[in-house]
Amino acid sequence: MSLESAVTNPDVGRAAAAKPVAARIGARKLRAKLRAVLLAAIVPIGLLLLWDVMVRWTGTRLIPSPWGVALMMWDFAFGGIYDDAYSGSLPIHFWKSVQRVYGGFFLAALAGIPLGLMLGRIPLLRAMLDPTLSLLRPIPVTAWLPLSMIFFGLGPKSAVFLVFLGAFYPILLNTVFGVKSVDVRLFEAAGMLGCSGPQLFRAVVLPASLPSIFNGLRLGASFAWILIVVGEMTGVPEGLGAVIMDGRTLSRTDLVITGMIIIGVTGFVSDRLLVLLSNHFLRWSPQHHA
Amino acid sequence: MPDPSVVRETAPVILQVIGLNKVYEASNGPVEALRSVDLTVRKGEFICLLGASGCGKSTLLRIIAGFEQATQGEVAVYGRDVKGPGPDRGMVFQDYALFPWLTVRDNIGFGPSHRRVAPSEVAKLTDRFMAMVGLTAFADRYPHQLSGGMKQRVAIARVLANDADILLMDEPFGALDALTRSALQEELIEIWRTTKLTVIFVTHSVEEAVLLADRVVVMSSSPGRIDRQAEINLPRPRDVASAEFNALRREITQQLTSHVGGRRLVTATADS
Numbered sequence: 001m002s003l004e005s006a007v008t009n010p011d012v013g014r015a016a017a018a019k020p021v022a023a024r025i026g027a028r029k030l031r032a033k034l035r036a037v038l039l040a041a042i043v044p045i046g047l048l049l050l051w052d053v054m055v056r057w058t059g060t061r062l063i064p065s066p067w068g069v070a071l072m073m074w075d076f077a078f079g080g081i082y083d084d085a086y087s088g089s090l091p092i093h094f095w096k097s098v099q100r101v102y103g104g105f106f107l108a109a110l111a112g113i114p115l116g117l118m119l120g121r122i123p124l125l126r127a128m129l130d131p132t133l134s135l136l137r138p139i140p141v142t143a144w145l146p147l148s149m150i151f152f153g154l155g156p157k158s159a160v161f162l163v164f165l166g167a168f169y170p171i172l173l174n175t176v177f178g179v180k181s182v183d184v185r186l187f188e189a190a191g192m193l194g195c196s197g198p199q200l201f202r203a204v205v206l207p208a209s210l211p212s213i214f215n216g217l218r219l220g221a222s223f224a225w226i227l228i229v230v231g232e233m234t235g236v237p238e239g240l241g242a243v244i245m246d247g248r249t250l251s252r253t254d255l256v257i258t259g260m261i262i263i264g265v266t267g268f269v270s271d272r273l274l275v276l277l278s279n280h281f282l283r284w285s286p287q288h289h290a
Numbered sequence: 291m292p293d294p295s296v297v298r299e300t301a302p303v304i305l306q307v308i309g310l311n312k313v314y315e316a317s318n319g320p321v322e323a324l325r326s327v328d329l330t331v332r333k334g335e336f337i338c339l340l341g342a343s344g345c346g347k348s349t350l351l352r353i354i355a356g357f358e359q360a361t362q363g364e365v366a367v368y369g370r371d372v373k374g375p376g377p378d379r380g381m382v383f384q385d386y387a388l389f390p391w392l393t394v395r396d397n398i399g400f401g402p403s404h405r406r407v408a409p410s411e412v413a414k415l416t417d418r419f420m421a422m423v424g425l426t427a428f429a430d431r432y433p434h435q436l437s438g439g440m441k442q443r444v445a446i447a448r449v450l451a452n453d454a455d456i457l458l459m460d461e462p463f464g465a466l467d468a469l470t471r472s473a474l475q476e477e478l479i480e481i482w483r484t485t486k487l488t489v490i491f492v493t494h495s496v497e498e499a500v501l502l503a504d505r506v507v508v509m510s511s512s513p514g515r516i517d518r519q520a521e522i523n524l525p526r527p528r529d530v531a532s533a534e535f536n537a538l539r540r541e542i543t544q545q546l547t548s549h550v551g552g553r554r555l556v557t558a559t560a561d562s
């Protein structure tokens with residue numbers, strides 16, 4: 001009798017079993033996340049300890065202890081400790097740098113993605129531009145600094161230009177690569193369904209190369225944060241790069257390290273944001289959905 | 291169910307292939323894939339192209355689809371020369387070729403929505419063909435979340451929703467397990483009957499060809515050409531266990547193997 005009811009009423013059994021299974025999966029996920037955070041924290045904490053021990057052991061006055069940097073960071077952000085020119089000035093420096101980084105980055109994406117889509121699809125354009133781009137590419141972006149100061153003057157514009165150049169190439173090259181590796185079958189499928197010509201760009205080329213474009217954007221953003229420091233090191237009064245440069249001339253290593261940490265954390269957060277965006281737009285792709 | 295031979299004689303010619311030659315310029319010299327292929331298909335016919343691997347079945351189908359240029363000869367649909375791919379001929383690929391970034395619904399609606407059909411009309415069409423292939427419950431899934439059989443159903447519905455006249459299928463069920471394959475064969479016949487489509491179906495399985503086709507076009511290789519055409523006048527649904535079915539299957543199998551040295555192979559193994 002009990003066997004029969006279990007057989008004829010499978011839904012009851014399933015509903016009862018479903019809840020503990022879901023709860024167990026939830027608990028396992030939480031534990032896995034905790035473990036990942038703990039594993040990731042080991043090395044940074046170890047480095048902090050090593051840094052502290054080394055500073056005490058050598059008795060150096062050139063490098064502050066982690067605690068000294070923490071104080072500086074607090075003062076830089078909120079003020080109230082040293083009350084000098086840098087106290088509480090983090091927001092303004094941070095904001096200027098962020099504006100320049102994203103300004104240059106968006107310009108690079110705006111130019112690089114459409115140009116890459118066309119370069120990948122139009123052989124004539126590729127024949128015209130590929131050699132020039134290949135010649136310009138090996139030149140380190142930092143080597144453009146003197147010229148960019150002549151073009152744009154001493155100031156933030158030349159920093160934005162450097163950021164643009166640095167982000168442009170990875171975005172462009174990854175877009176071209178993405179377009180070239182689109183499965184030809186997809187073009188055939190679109191063609192037989194009556195989609196052709198310029199329509200193909202939006203319907204097939206862009207979505208199919210999106211995984212590669214996102215790779216390019218992530219690379220480009222990381223280069224942007226590298227180049228903003230170079231760009232702000234000369235002739236710019238505000239910005240995280242300028243702060244680091246000032247710290248160097250004033251021999252305030254705590255300020256230098258503070259600037260480094262803030263750039264590192266901001267770069268990391270901005271990359272995470274891009275990953276979130278990429279996960280949203282690539283939810284159809286099993287190997288890109290993290 | 292009308293007698294298929296009557297359909298063949300009275301229906302208008304939908305596709306005509308005349309004197310088709312195809313030579314591929316490969317890096318190690320030219321490959322003659324097709325030599326003087328002629329084929330006439332009437333509206334509503336179900337044709338199976340049958341032949342050994344490498345005899346040019348895919349090449350012929352891809353030229354009809356407009357994906358490949360013929361070296362010589364012509365292909366005409368309703369008397370008009372084929373110049374490239376077009377919505378009158380829909381292809382179902384063996385590897386599906388679904389758009390991975392579109393859901394089942396959007397894959398099926400792809401054709402109409404790119405031909406400026408009103409969105410409400412696209413939705414209606416999509417719903418109809420999703421129901422026809424039994425995928426309504428999976429409307430919002432992405433291709434990577436589907437089984438092979440479901441992907442192939444989407445691919446078929448995508449062509450149907452685009453209102454193609456000729457359905458071109460290149461070993462569409464080749465990658466599926468036997469159970470799924472036979473379910474899809476049955477569904478395909480059902481769809482073909484209700485939509486009155488013309489189907490050209492490539493396979494290298496004699497059984498599949500005899501099961502599905504009104505007419506089996508047997509091809510032989512080096513160079514690829516049409517060897518013989520066999521009309522299959524068995525009533526549908528066809529019984530693979532019946533004597534007539536097996537007689538036809540044996541006959542066509544013999545035709546096929548006589549061209550790939552099958553007989554010599556048989557005597558060779560008997561000797562050893």
Ligand SMILES: Nc1ncnc2c1ncn2[C@@H]1O[C@H](COP(=O)(O)OP(=O)(O)OP(=O)(O)O)[C@@H](O)[C@H]1O
Nearest residue numbers: 314316321323342343344345346347348349350494
């Ligand atoms: N793009 C190509 N370049 C050069 N040769 C090709 C090309 N495509 C096909 N061939 C050659 O043309 C001939 C016919 O190929 P095809 O793919 O049409 O055969 P098939 O009958 O579809 O074979 P299978 O059953 O294995 O799919 C083969 O000899 C093949 O090597």
Ligand SMILES: [Mg+2]
Nearest residue numbers: 347348349460
């Ligand atoms: Mg083939």
